Structures are given as structure tokens and as C-alpha cells.
Amino acid sequence: MRKILLVANWKMNPATLAEARKILRGIESNRRVEVIICPPFLFLPLLKGAKLGAQNMFWEEKGAYTGEISPLMLKNMGVRYVILGHSERRKYFQEKEEMINKKLKAALKAGLKPILCIDKISQIKRDLRGISRKERKNLVIAYEPLFAIGTGKACSLEKAKKMRIFIQRNLGYFVPILYGGSINSQNARDYIKNAGFQGLLVGGASLNPKEFIDIIKRI
Numbered sequence: 001m002r003k004i005l006l007v008a009n010w011k012m013n014p015a016t017l018a019e020a021r022k023i024l025r026g027i028e029s030n031r032r033v034e035v036i037i038c039p040p041f042l043f044l045p046l047l048k049g050a051k052l053g054a055q056n057m058f059w060e061e062k063g064a065y066t067g068e069i070s071p072l073m074l075k076n077m078g079v080r081y082v083i084l085g086h087s088e089r090r091k092y093f094q095e096k097e098e099m100i101n102k103k104l105k106a107a108l109k110a111g112l113k114p115i116l117c118i119d120k121i122s123q124i125k126r127d128l129r130g131i132s133r134k135e136r137k138n139l140v141i142a143y144e145p146l147f148a149i150g151t152g153k154a155c156s157l158e159k160a161k162k163m164r165i166f167i168q169r170n171l172g173y174f175v176p177i178l179y180g181g182s183i184n185s186q187n188a189r190d191y192i193k194n195a196g197f198q199g200l201l202v203g204g205a206s207l208n209p210k211e212f213i214d215i216i217k218r219i
């Protein structure tokens with residue numbers, strides 16, 4: 001059986017490496033749950049023992065792109081996953097679907113597994129333009145409704161389940177679909193057991209070790 005994917009999106013936290021290491025203490029994958037930690041870029045090479053993902057990347061392999069990180073750099077650093085198209089990137093950095101599409105193609109080419117975040121069905125079509133069915137086998141999709149991100153108001157199970165089914169009918173059942181938006185230890189299990197998601201993308205609660213360990217135990 002496929003493991004439940006539990007992705008921790010630390011966003012721009014914490015401020016020090018010592019804190020980052022502290023958060024990680026006691027957090028482990030087990031037979032049922034695969035934990036992927038997505039810290040800020042700076043901490044990626046410094047966190048040992050965790051399966052790692054990046055929160056973003058550029059689409060070119062190398063070159064004159066000040067301030068950017070390439071898929072190859074991530075791959076060579078042992079990073080396996082990359083979150084792409086997060087709503088905060090779409091909102092604060094004006095990432096458009098064409099950009100996300102380029103990033104997805106570059107990530108797949110480099111052998112990274114993209115975790116594509118969407119909040120509307122219409123985004124999927126444009127984000128995935130030109131990506132073959134075969135390549136889609138390496139994708140993970142995270143359904144993250146805007147109103148639920150960081151608000152404490154998670155999406156209703158009914159609506160989330162509807163979206164999950166719709167996405168899987170469109171993309172194929174081989175693509176794991178995660179739910180993200182105000183997940184905590186109290187509601188995490190419902191999205192797996194009752195709404196049928198294959199995993200979760202957790203923001204705020206992933207910075208609280210006790211809460212995050214509780215999520216691992218309960219799902």
C-alpha cells in the first residue's frame with residue numbers, strides 16, 4: 001500500500017538553524033506515513049535525516065538569474081520534492097500559470113517530484129500544459145483552497161472530497177492528491193479517512209513539533 005504523504009511547509013520559518021533542528025527532533029516517517037520537510041532553502045543542506053522538499057525553484061538549470069535556485073542544485077543536494085505554485089507564490093510574486101508550467105517541466109526533467117498546489121480546477125489545465133500522462137506519474141497535487149490557508153477555517157470535508165474526486169478523474173488515480181489548509185491534529189485524520197486524500201500539506205501546525213507528531217500518530 002502507498003504511504004500517506006505528510007508534507008511540512010515551513011514557509012519563511014524559523015529564524016535560526018538551532019530552532020529548525022529543534023522542530024525536527026522526534027519527527028520521523030513510519031511504516032504508514034512518509035514525512036517530507038520543506039524548510040527554507042538555507043536549511044536544506046543542514047538538516048540531516050529528513051526527507052526534504054524545497055518550497056520553490058527557478059526553471060533554468062544555471063545562469064544569470066540573480067537570487068534564484070535551480071532544479072539541479074536541489075537535486076544535487078539530495079532534495080526529492082519541490083512545492084510549486086503555492087498560493088503565496090502566485091499572490092506575492094505574481095507567479096503565473098505559464099511560469100509554473102515551466103517550473104513543473106524543469107523539476108520533472110531534473111528528477112524532482114513536484115507538489116503542485118492549486119485552489120481552482122482551471123489552474124490544473126494551464127499549469128500542466130504539455131506534460132504527458134507518463135510524466136504526470138511523478139506529480140503530487142495539493143488542493144489548497146485560498147480561504148483555508150492559515151485562517152484556522154479548514155475546507156468542509158464534503159467540498160474537499162468533491163475536489164479530490166474531480167482532480168483524480170481528470171488526472172488519473174495514480175496521482176496522489178493532498179489536502180492543505182488549516183490542518184491540525186484534530187482534523188487531519190478526517191481528510192484521509194473520510195475525504196479520501198492520499199496525504200496532507202501542513203503549514204502552521206508543522207512548526208509545532210508536538211502538534212505535528214500528533215498528526216503523524218493520528219492519520
Ligand code: PGA
Nearest residue numbers: 149150181182202203204
Ligand atoms: P496552513 O498552511 O496549514 O498554515 O493553513 C498550509 C499551506 O499554506 O500549505
